[in-house]
Amino acid sequence: MAHTERGKRQPTPDAKTARRGGDSVTLEDVARLAGVSTITVSRALNYPDKVASKTLEKVNRAISQTGYVPNLLAGGLASRRTRLITAIVPSLANMVYAETIQYFSKPLRDAGYQVLLGESGYPEASEQTLVSAILSRRPDGILLTGVNHSADCRRLLLAARIPLVETWDLTPTPLDVVVGFSHERLGAAVADFAVRKGYRQVATLSASDRRAKFREAALLGRLAELGIQEISCAEVPVPTDLRRGRSGLARLLDQGFTGGLVCCSSDTLAQGALIEARARGLHVPQELAIIGFGDQSFAADLYPALSTVRIDRPRMGELAANALIARIDGRPLDSPVIDVGFTIIERETT
Amino acid sequence: MAHTERGKRQPTPDAKTARRGGDSVTLEDVARLAGVSTITVSRALNYPDKVASKTLEKVNRAISQTGYVPNLLAGGLASRRTRLITAIVPSLANMVYAETIQYFSKPLRDAGYQVLLGESGYPEASEQTLVSAILSRRPDGILLTGVNHSADCRRLLLAARIPLVETWDLTPTPLDVVVGFSHERLGAAVADFAVRKGYRQVATLSASDRRAKFREAALLGRLAELGIQEISCAEVPVPTDLRRGRSGLARLLDQGFTGGLVCCSSDTLAQGALIEARARGLHVPQELAIIGFGDQSFAADLYPALSTVRIDRPRMGELAANALIARIDGRPLDSPVIDVGFTIIERETT
DNA sequence: AATTAAAATGACAGCGCTAACATTTAGTGC
DNA sequence: GCACTAAATGTTAGCGCTGTCATTTTAATT
Structure with a gap:
């Protein structure tokens, strides 16, 4: 003692x-x-x-x-570089986002980063809470899906002074960088396509998803401009699956939609519609035409092969990753707004 | 100065x-x-x-x-608890794993953990490298897919003295805890099912995936025991998609398979086979029967509805999460080996 | 009011690493 | 050999937090 x-x-x-x-x-x-x-x-x-x-x-x-x-905790604490990138997607249940993550991750992995995933599609936790949890790991960069964030969220994100990439949408005023395409132009393009192909009746089958509804609104607007009168609409909850595609088409048919073009907000919904048409003995595209959105890998292999709108997702993921890396490294970007566009792919269902 | x-x-x-x-x-x-x-x-x-x-x-x-x-880096460094759990899956491109992650994440999120994702399906980086990268973030626990790991990998994992859960398979000697089902029993059960239903010709359409091949081997073995002679096999690369399902069935048909039961190693492959059958005008199940694996959400909504083998994935994910949390909290487990079983779901394709 | 236990708060060291310098060693030309 | 520069290595002081005590405050009991 x-x-x-x-x-x-x-x-x-x-x-x-x-x-x-x-x-x-x-x-x-x-x-x-x-x-x-x-x-x-x-x-x-x-x-x-x-x-x-x-x-x-x-x-x-x-x-x-x-x-x-x-020990990267210690290393990150000392160097203020965690080599961690967080990607926030609405849901992994949607194949499209799961894929985006993949394309996005590849170049990052090659550059020595690890990707931490955050799902924002959980209503029980606000995006705000998610972002806060994510920031507490001090990622070197963040990928966001969409450009609509709550004011609190924007504040939090901006205060963190971390490179940010928003995707799957476009805005003239990104938080930092945005890589996406115009849902408005896309909706209008599908309307133009419908008219050009001579469909007199058009229906929309959309998920209750902000971006899907936005495309639908643009489509409907253009259709009105072009003088198309016969329009039916059906909305289904997210995530989209075959059942909802089937029941959605069923609903449209019950509503008096007798044939024409059904514009679906996802290829999955379109596939569901295709199945329902087949189950009812409706011939596609003779009696009913269908167009999807996304050009997921299965679209081309359906029977009949699905017409759809292609988004170059590998390119979008890669551009987003590269933009993020450039921002992290302090390299300048040509433009903070990168439009990857879209292409209407016509196959057998239209 | x-x-x-x-x-x-x-x-x-x-x-x-x-x-x-x-x-x-x-x-x-x-x-x-x-x-x-x-x-x-x-x-x-x-x-x-x-x-x-x-x-x-x-x-x-x-x-x-x-x-x-x-700052969780600092907190984690000081407390030696990161509130991070890493899940390693073969690929996010496979819906089945993307879903598993979801079911697994939910209880963890509720318990205050964040899930970091690792994809092991990249041949350019060994599982060893992946595990090492993951360990450097000092997760509180790790979820592994499968029970086959290289010796180096096992050593690394064991040396880290971190709670571990292996899933999607079963072994009497888990690294720590295993939550899964027996691919061997499953394969045999499908063989029994084929015989019970009276199919004289059986074909397998399997992905070149360790567990899929294992199920196939068990199925073939049991078929031999039961005296079924007419067997055809086709193998397709991972990840499975509709195209591979279609071309796989095409190959079987070319090989002289004229009808009977096609046992697919995934529902996606089965769906592809279904489409190919339809494109060729073969009636399912009259001329050709199909059974899948997984009972993914779309299986029941196909036309005709797909017979398959259901794995209770939500339960598997939840059990895995809870087992991991129990191990982290130092609570004892009833058994380190948890079998979630499987169920053959007979719908319209058989 | 005095005594004791429990609750609340604080001081301090250190988790394992790296930035920013300082210092040493090797390399170069004359 | 010497001066001088560049390359290689080392020293020190944190990064921002929490575990472990130590100390103070409050509540409970007689």
């Missing part, structure tokens, strides 16, 4: 190594084994060309001998 | 606040504003019931005034 100084914890001799956990190997262990300082090990890991090759070799040997796995 | 002590950096008066970045609000800022110590703010955030309600109020006010967003 006598030599224990007032209150101060008396560290045991091996305190440094025996502390809590004590399990995992640290930089220091590697450094000791390699006979260099910790910073040299750090450099060997992060800037290998700043270290003499002999040293590098020693360090690498020590790393594999100890089975060292770097 | 005179009073600058040898080499030591001379910190400017406001060095503490003006340091690098200096941008983001820290616990200290909040504490100062609330007139308490940092640890009290920390407690107000993490253990609110350990703080007097008046203090809590002051702190919360200070937090919203400053727009403070906690």
Whole structure:
């Protein structure tokens, strides 16, 4: 007792190594084994060309001998770079977004980033809460789906001063960068297509999704301009699936829609409509024409093959990733607004 | 110069606040504003019931005034708890896994965890590399798909001493906990089903996926036992899609398969086969019967409705999440091996 | 009011790493 | 060999938080 100084914890001799956990190997262990300082090990890991090759070799040997796995929490805290990118999508249940993530992730992975996923489609938690949770991991960048965010959300995002990419939509005033296409122009283009092909009756089958409704509104608007009178509309909840496509078409048919073009807000809905038509013995496209949206991989392989509107998703994902990386690296961008456009793909259902 | 002590950096008066970045609000800022110590703010955030309600109020006010967003890197480093769970799936392109993630995430989110996603289906990066990258974020737990991991991988995982859950398969010797079903029993059950229904010809249409091939082998084995002679097999690459389902059936038909039951390793493949049958004018199930695997949401809505083998994926995800949470909290598990079973769902294609 | 226990708060060190310098070593030309 | 530059390595001080005590305040009991 006598030599224990007032209150101060008396560290045991091996305190440094025996502390809590004590399990995992640290930089220091590697450094000791390699006979260099910790910073040299750090450099060997992060800037290998700043270290003499002999040293590098020693360090690498020590790393594999100890089975060292770097601690990115500590590294990120010290360097303020986490090598983490967060992608926020409405839902993984929608194949289209799951795919977007993939295309987006690839270039990021190659650039040494990991992608953390956030799903915003959970009504029980606000986007605000999600964003806050995400920011607490201090990602180097964030991908957002859509351009409509609550005021609180925008504030939070902007205050974090993190590179941001919004996708799947377009706006002249992005938070930072936006990579997408115009739902308005797309809706109008589909209306033009309907008229050009001579359909006198048009129906819409849309998910209750902000962007889908926006396309529908543009389509309806253009149709009115072009003098098309016979219009039916059906709305189904998200996420879209075959059942909703089937029941949606059933509803349209009950409503008095007797044939013409059905414009669906997703290929899945369109496929459901196709199935329902088949179950009812309606011939597509003779008695009923269908056009989808997205050009998902299955569209071309349906029977009959589905006409749809293609969004170049691989390109959109890649452009978004590259824009984000450029912003992180502080490189300038040609434009903060990148339009990837769309293409109407005509197959057998129209 | 005179009073600058040898080499030591001379910190400017406001060095503490003006340091690098200096941008983001820290616990200290909040504490100062609330007139308490940092640890009290920390407690107000993490253990609110350990703080007097008046203090809590002051702190919360200070937090919203400053727009403070906690830094989980720092918190995780200090507490050794990251509230991060990593899920490794083969690919998001496969709807089945994307869904699994969803079911798995829900209970975790409710328990205050965030899910980081890792895709192992990229041949350019070994599972080893992936696991290493994941471990460097020090997740509190890991979900793995499958039970076959390289020796290096197992070593790495085990050395990390992190709760682990393996899924989508079963093994008597899990790394930690396994939640899944027996592919062997499933394959045999499908064979029994084929025989019971009186099919004399059986074909398999399988993805080149370890578990799919395992089911197929079990099916073939049982078929042999039961004396079924006429068997055709087709293999397609992953990920499975409609095209591969169509071309797979086409191949079987070319090979001399003239009708009977086609056992597909995924519902998507089955759907592709169904489409191909329709395109060729083959009546299902009269001329050709089809059974899938997975009972994905679309299976019941196809026309004709697809017979398949149901895996209770929501339950599997939930059980996996709960097992992981139990392990993290140090609670004992009834058994480290949890079998969720399977059910053959007979609809219209058989 | 005095005594004791419980609740609330605080001081301090350190989690494992890296930025920013300082210092040492190797390389170059004359 | 010497001066000088560039390359390689090391020292130090945090990054922003929480665990572990120590201390103070409040409540409960006699």
